[in-house]
Amino acid sequence: MKLYLVRHAQSLRNLGKEHDKLSETGIEQAKRLGLFLKDKHIDYVYCSQYQRAKETLSQILPNLKNVKGATYKEEINEHNQGIFNKMPGKEWYYHLAELNEKGVDLLNYRPEGGETLLELEKRAQNFLNFLKKKHNREDHMLIVSHGMFLRLFILRLM
Secondary structure, eight states, X not given: OEEXXXXXXXXXXXXXXXXXXXXXXXXXXXXXXXXXXXXXXXXXXXXXXXXXXXXXXXXXXXXXXXXOEEEEOXXXXXXXXXXXXXXOHHHHHHHHHHHHHTTOOXXXXXXXXXXXXXXXHHHHHHHHHHHHXXXXXXXXXXXXXXXXXXXXXXXXXX
């Protein structure tokens, strides 16, 4: 099994705005990635359901040949930060830094309406188990997701 792991391209949220769309730079990044991947053998695509990941994939997909299917999976969505989901990315990290300074266990911290990092890691493991069960060693897959999910997914791969 060969995996191509892609974090979505630059979004407006990464620029301190709350929107889930790609920036102009992000669109260009995704187009270039599509050109890079055009000669790669990719059988299946899995993508987060978040708009920034979908937009990234929409710029990549036209360059891929012989893809047997693209699936949008909730399991690979970004860390659910609950009440902080609408907060611009930089503010969320400042909030985490404050919690860390107060001695809060960030692995088990659950924002209201959200999930802990340990729950996200379990999602990553469940997705890896799904891939192992559904696909064989010869399959090549593109996974378009988000930074924190992919960090924990890579941890589970190791």
